[in-house]
Amino acid sequence: MKDFATRRSADQQRRTLAALAATPGWAAVCAARDDIDDHVVAAILEAAGALTDEVLAPLDRVADQQGCRIGAGRVQVPQAYHAAFRAVAEGGWMGLDLPQDFGGSGLPITVQAAAGQIFDGGCPAFNMVTGASRAGAVLLAERAPADVAALWVPDLIAGRRSTTICISEPGAGSDVGRISTRAVQGEDGVWRVTGQKIWISFGDHDLTPVIGHCLLARTGEGAGTRGLSLFLVPSRREDGSENGVTALRLEEKMGLHGSPTCVMEFAGAEAVLLGEPERGLVQLFTMIELMRLQTGCQGLGAASRACDIAESYAEERLQGGAPTEPPVAIARHPDVRRQLGAMRGATEVLRVAVLEIACAMDLARQPAEDDAAALVAYLLPLIKAFGAETGFDVVNAGIQVLGGAGYTAEWPLEQMLRDSRVLAIYEGTTGMQGIDFLERQLIRNRAGFDAFIRRAGAGGEGDGAVVIARFAALADVLLSCPDADKRLMAADDWLRAGWLALTCWLAPRVASYDAPARDHAMAQMKARFAVHEAAVHAALA
């Protein structure tokens, strides 16, 4: 692999700090506490960059080529993961935003997200296990009985245990209401879980001796999601004995080979009820929310890295120009400039968007903030869907800049395309995000939409203000349509319209540190918006 294809996270750090400085919510987060300022964050991102460049990035190709193995119900990850997992835990990265009571650093989620997208540009497959464990730790700190939380959360932060999230089943993918895994409470008071779960990332592995599965199972008779409760199902009991949890099979995937995707069997496995019974799905949203944010970070990490690679390649690859003159760097060719500009514009909008939602998550924890939580709910499907899409699209565009070279394994982009294809599928497909964004965040409860308009609609001018106003008008059209099927036919275009409106709001932040990227992100904005606006009208007609 060429030198300039190795990670250079310095540019990522610089851009992220500049984007944070341009995010008003970040100043509000900092104002509310005295342990954090720009110097502290710069130091944290520098350390994250060093860990990425030295430890995580070198894993990436190994993860793809070695993959994971299964035998006798146990999964082996690439050997090189073990040292990396220790390094991440010992560096305190698993507990960055976990409460200090449990051994975490208690830092804002924003700091975690800013560091996380750097990690995710290093080795996304490996980061699937740390991401799920971090999110699991937050969930357990919030919902587990005190003794269970005291046992698990510090161990998760220290990398002595890990967690997964178990939702899908063979007959229940996006359709969570059809989950058939059951939990029954015995006369001994112990809950026991029986059923099969699929698509479980790191459902088994050999990085920690115990794995806790955060799992939805049916306890009540209520139909759909109502009868679902939330459990922690450890792979082994505290005495070290087996607990009826087995990995049956690994999926053979297009990419992300270094993240074992397991079919898990639970056969009367002892479980701890988390929170209240029959409130499982609502409670699990703590974890789902963090993992959807991580998908945004993964897309940003992939897009940033693809920009770095393509920009560097285009500066070094000489081709074209007058045949009697020396060839010129392809970065001088107009069409390559156009490609690189579009890639960077999309990437930087995603960067400021990820930081905006992370800050909103932090602010939502502060008592004075009245609409930050609503804004988070509104932004989350956008961040999930366009983190995924931007990551894949920018990597794909990067391959095109490299041409034939990009299609070969000499460069990391082909792996990155295979790895990033799953982003639009897991943690809720783009289709599910569109339905959420339309039906939950507008039709049923428009608080988040209103929170967005309050921020985005104030004081703008130019194309951005026009688009935001037309977006608000389009919401009224949807709100006045009583036909759910017609609305759902418009969901994808409404989601895309929402991303463009968000772009109009946030593009000025990009301009503060990369004006050409802002220009690319805003190019033909009114015309692009008009496509989705027209599609929404057509669907409702």
Added chain:
Amino acid sequence: MKDFATRRSADQQRRTLAALAATPGWAAVCAARDDIDDHVVAAILEAAGALTDEVLAPLDRVADQQGCRIGAGRVQVPQAYHAAFRAVAEGGWMGLDLPQDFGGSGLPITVQAAAGQIFDGGCPAFNMVTGASRAGAVLLAERAPADVAALWVPDLIAGRRSTTICISEPGAGSDVGRISTRAVQGEDGVWRVTGQKIWISFGDHDLTPVIGHCLLARTGEGAGTRGLSLFLVPSRREDGSENGVTALRLEEKMGLHGSPTCVMEFAGAEAVLLGEPERGLVQLFTMIELMRLQTGCQGLGAASRACDIAESYAEERLQGGAPTEPPVAIARHPDVRRQLGAMRGATEVLRVAVLEIACAMDLARQPAEDDAAALVAYLLPLIKAFGAETGFDVVNAGIQVLGGAGYTAEWPLEQMLRDSRVLAIYEGTTGMQGIDFLERQLIRNRAGFDAFIRRAGAGGEGDGAVVIARFAALADVLLSCPDADKRLMAADDWLRAGWLALTCWLAPRVASYDAPARDHAMAQMKARFAVHEAAVHAALA
């Protein structure tokens, strides 16, 4: 792999026959000869379908998983290829459109393209060798000295020899003018070629004892493409001895593993001059044109197959609906309907477009046709670029319909995405097609553009007519811009505008056999066109 993921080429055949019937050029092709009518073509496509279903399709996964091997300068293809190669040759498929004098069937290119897209939906990697040999046979029939043609062309048709096309070099990819491979004529009158060529598909293999490389090499002192001549360089001399042609290396690629991509070394290899010296690139266009048409067919084959798979899956996969009722087929969900409709619309437009250019190629051979050749030149970059893009995009959309399943190797779509990613790169990247479409087909010589407008602009109404009129106006804007750099910045959007204008012209043909697909292809057409129109204006500003 599930049953309905195996090839079902019957639907492909039906759609292709219906699309042919809606193509006016096809009637003109048939009118000029007495050996072909709809019944003959139906029988040919049925036979192509049977060969695809029984022989080619079963190779596809084997091609991906076994790949090709290299040792001591020789390449081994998957063992199963040998029988398939014989079956294709013995069925007469390699000579379908080759002259009868050489043992071909002398049928129209249109018939070849119609059958070819069915084959390309079977095993695209395998079809790389038959496609290059067919195109090489046409070139040699046209340009080789009579004795060489008499020796090679019948053998190519019979599968006893094969050909490649050798253009790129390490320092000359898209920039053909920097080719440094040299050919020198000795005092014995024999030309000898020395240099290195890269990205050579099937540059070596064990399907035929001799491989002929159709190769550009520098003979004159003229700069750029002027000093290039065209040669046939056999891998072995007629006495069976080695000819200084070696495969140095195979590229490790994201996909198309069953097509060995070779770095080829020519060390004083004896060569036959084809046609006139220093007219190499122009003469090679016979072959380039056929291979760009094949890229369109490959995209169509992939897109058709992806539609079949996604449509079948969506009818069988049950998810969602009221939790108290049995789950419904996901094909009933509005957002899945939207996805399937968009896939089918894009696919059918490509189908009628591929048949249109193939008919124009046939008509261009008829003396009475004055502008068919110009139309072919105009359409070729569109067919190449949007064959590639439609193939990749529709496969990608198919993965999304399948969700997690689509990301696994249980279904062919993940391989199809990896395989089809190269379509936008080889045979001239999309960037090169954009430059061709703008600079050659509009600025330097607008005969092709005029031929398009004569056909597309006459008698239309509705959105399509509006878009075609605006496209013509946009051409005037580009023609009046003297700044080549600004124009080139607009090339990609001009190409996309051209595809939409072509869609507006051809969509009524789709309506003749699949009205919903036409509607999807034309959805929001004016708004979509406006995006590229605005981008062209912005680039020129």
